[in-house]
Amino acid sequence: MNPTTREPEISLKALRHSAAHVLAQAVKRLFPSAQVGIGPATEEGFYYDFHFERPFSPEDLQKIEAEMKAIIAERSPIVRRALSRKEARDLFSEKDEPFKLEILHGIPEESEITVYDQGDFTDLCRGPHVPDTGEIGAVKLLSSSGAYWKGTEGNPSLQRIYGTAFPTQKELDDYLVHLEEIRQRDHRKLGKELGFFKTLDENGAGMVLWLPRGARIRRVIEDIWKIRHDRHGYQYVYTPHIARLDLWKKSGHWDFYRDSMFSPMEIEGAEFELKPMNCPFHILIFKESIQSYRDLPVRFAELGTVYRYERSGTLHGLLRVRGFTQDDAHIFCRPEDIATEIGKVLKLVDEMLLPFGFTNRSVYLSTRPEGSVGSDENWEVATRALEEALRTSGIPYEIDPGEGVFYGPKIDMKFHDVLGRTWQLSTIQVDFNLPEKFDLTYRDVSGKDVRPIMIHRALLGSVERFFGILVEHFKGAFPLWLAPEQVSILTIADRHIPYAEKIARALEASGIRVTTDFRNEKIGLKIREAQLLKVPQMWIVGDREMKEGTVSLRHRDGSPGGAIPWESAKSDIENENRSGLALG
RNA sequence: GCCGGCGUAGCACAGUGGUAGUGCAGUCGAUUCGUAAUCGACAGGUCGUCGGUUCAAUCCCGACCGCCGGCUCCA
Known part of the structure; x- marks a missing residue:
């Protein structure tokens, strides 16, 4: 593309970061009383946050965009300047930019303070930037929304303006075509047009009604799932949708995840709770049916529908709902069998996802986080077992340090769809905690009672979400074997x-x-x-x-x-x- | 939950302080017609819900519900 650009992704980032500055400059020209927050480059463009007395309207965005184009046409040089702490403080005090002063305050003593000047605008920034505003070949503002200062609830609410920029108009046009393609594939739009599913006001937000055409596809997916799990030695179980609150207290969910659980209901003096997870039930089944090492490993599988309270603003079609079906299973095994069992799960992941065309994936191994439970030895053994399983399976992976769950290490898999977007689908988690809480044991060869290891795993994640992703992946044109009507x-x-x-x-x-x-x-x-x-x-x-x-x-x-x-x-x-x- | 926008027939959308239209879908009739829309007629809405302002509200105000774009969250 640009022969002078040695590292295109870095320079594109600089270009967009500069475009963010141009946005701030344009806003300050048109609305001098607006105060600037932060304005970074993002994966696909850039944004800038402003504090202003009224919301920006679409007409405002048009004007701002026009002003940005004027600034770009001015080809102002973007000049880096190192300042002393005091100079910087004076500069932004004089400009009445409290947010910049707050950032300044947070910069460590030893760090150099730099500002970038372009024409009549100066921003506190560590750079880098393109040499002059004229480098920004094409720019477009896309949307505006609210955002909290520093992303923290309770902080002042700022207005964020999103945009994108490219070296050339052609690249911008291509990107806009890409956005349109994403819009055309939106599972909410296609779900309506093709009669796959509905969410109704009358019914409640985040609760999905599967219409016959969607349900037929779901059934094929579930059939495949059950067949493959049968073959992999899983035993299918069914569990209720509610349980006594005491069960959730015992499992620890009530303490840890109460914020995401629906309120308990009272029945004849006892409190009951809608299930946010299936695991406690599978544990009870284990307790009732397994005594000996001869029975292990045991694998309980269930397409279990769970209910979680999600804040209303976060709900999104099928991708984020309040009632969904996990393709869940729990494997109980001896500590020395972890690697083998994980290896089998990895194989099953392939068998399950390859037919849908998810051939490309990124795999992450998440290690011990702060404030976790379990002994060092357990973590060590389990983490090594996960690594061993990945290595034996020949699966390349990255380590996500400290990103494990509090109860054990995990493997997460993100799959790439036809548009190159990534979706976290499969997760495999080792758990030391629940077997402990429920005092699970089995009788070992030596006659001792030993604590089993529990592995939680989901391959699709949630059937609802997976289906939503499939709709977008196939653009509603399901392959013959999966189509609702063949x-x-x-x-x-x-x-x-x-x-x-x-x-x-x-x-x-x-x-x-x-x-x-x-x-x-x-x-x-x-x-x-x-x-x-x-x-x-x-x-x-x-x-x-x-x-x-x-x-x-x-x-x-x-x-x-x-x-x-x-x-x-x-x-x-x-x-x-x-x-x-x-x-x- | 927060910021902003929005909520009119099954769907896509017009519209107005004096209780509403268009297209498609639907129903009925005619047509039996070979590879992306046959013609005609009819019917269909307490204008998201509840409350307020007003002689009068779908339109103005408030609360609630839901949707959209983000923020936040995502065991």
């Missing part, structure tokens, strides 16, 4: 209905998801509607097909598949279903 049979005229009906019954009998459109409508309309619903295959039947025992195949992308005998079209789908479900 085939739509479209008739040309009423006289073709019996033939079409016969085929439809045969498909149903083979477990193929089929819909029919026998309406007295023109074939063009039927095709259009099936295509808008992203049905993978349309089978059109008219006089010719009826006579020859064929169907005329049309794919949802509009490409024709020609006339083929319907039995062979049927077995093609059966084959795809078998490989998709790994039943073959």
Whole structure:
């Protein structure tokens, strides 16, 4: 791109950081009483926070953007200047910038204080910046919102203006196309258009109603999940949605996570609580059924729906809800079996996620955090076991120091979707805490009672969230084996209905998801509607097909598949279903 | 929860201090028509909920519920 740029990502960051300064300069020109907060570059652009007596309107943003373009056209040099502490203090006192003074106050004694000048604007900043404002080839303001000073609730509320900048207009235009693509893929938009799910005011925020078309996809996902877990030696269990509050007190959830739990309800004098997790139930099942090392490892799996209080402002489609289904399982094993068990889970992660096209991932091993429970020895053993499992599986990973859960180390996996966005899906966590709290033991070979290790793991995370991600990943066009309707049979005229009906019954009998459109409508309309619903295959039947025992195949992308005998079209789908479900 | 925006028929959207429209979907009728929208008629809304201001509110004000963009949070 730019031959003079040796480190493009660093220079793009500098460019955007400079664009943030230009934003602040523009705001100060148009609204001199606005006070500046901070204005960094971000992954995709930049923002700047301002304290101002009224909110910025979209019209304000337009004016500010125009002013920014004027500043860029001025090509003001951006000049670094080192100041003494006192000079800096005087400068920002005089400018009446209390937030800058607060930042200044927080800079360690030994650090150098620098400011950057550009035209009539000076900002406290450690840089780096591009040499002059003219380097910013293209800039656009995207949105504004509230933000707390220093991100802390209770601090003054500032107004944050977001924007992005690129060296060239072409790159900005490409980015805007990318944003539009993300908007088009939004699972909330597609979920509505394609009839996948609903959240209703009447029903309550963050509670998902799965409509039939979404539910069909969910069922396929759950079927695959159950089949693979059966094969990996898991035992499926069912547990209730509420439990006595005492159980949550014993597990420690009530102490640690009460803020995220719904309020208890009273039933005949005892308090009950909606479950935020499945683990205590699985522990109770363990306690009831396992005594000997001969029974280990034992793996209890459940698609368990849990309820967590999330603040109203954080809810987001299917990605952040208050009731969701974890693809949960708990493995109880001897300490010496941790690495083997983790290795098996890693294999299962692949088997579960590869079919959905999640081939790219980043893996993180999180180690012991501050204020954790458990002995040094336990942490040491478990962390080493996780590393060993990753190494044996040949999975590259990064260490996330101190990011483990308080009860044990964990492996997190982030997967990349078709747009390159990353989603944390799988998590595997070792737990020393709960076996202790519930005094779990098994009888060892030597006849001693030994505490088992517990492993929590979820592969998809939550079925709701995973589905939302899939909708965006596939843009609503689910692959044949996963689509809510795999085939739509479209008739040309009423006289073709019996033939079409016969085929439809045969498909149903083979477990193929089929819909029919026998309406007295023109074939063009039927095709259009099936295509808008992203049905993978349309089978059109008219006089010719009826006579020859064929169907005329049309794919949802509009490409024709020609006339083929319907039995062979049927077995093609059966084959795809078998490989998709790994039943073959 | 906080800051800002928003909430009109199933969906997408107009609109006004004197109780509302358009398109698609729906229903009915006609059409039986071969690869992305056949024609016509009809019907459909206590304008998110509750309260207030007013002779009169969907429109103004307040609270609540929900949605959107962020902040914060995310065991």
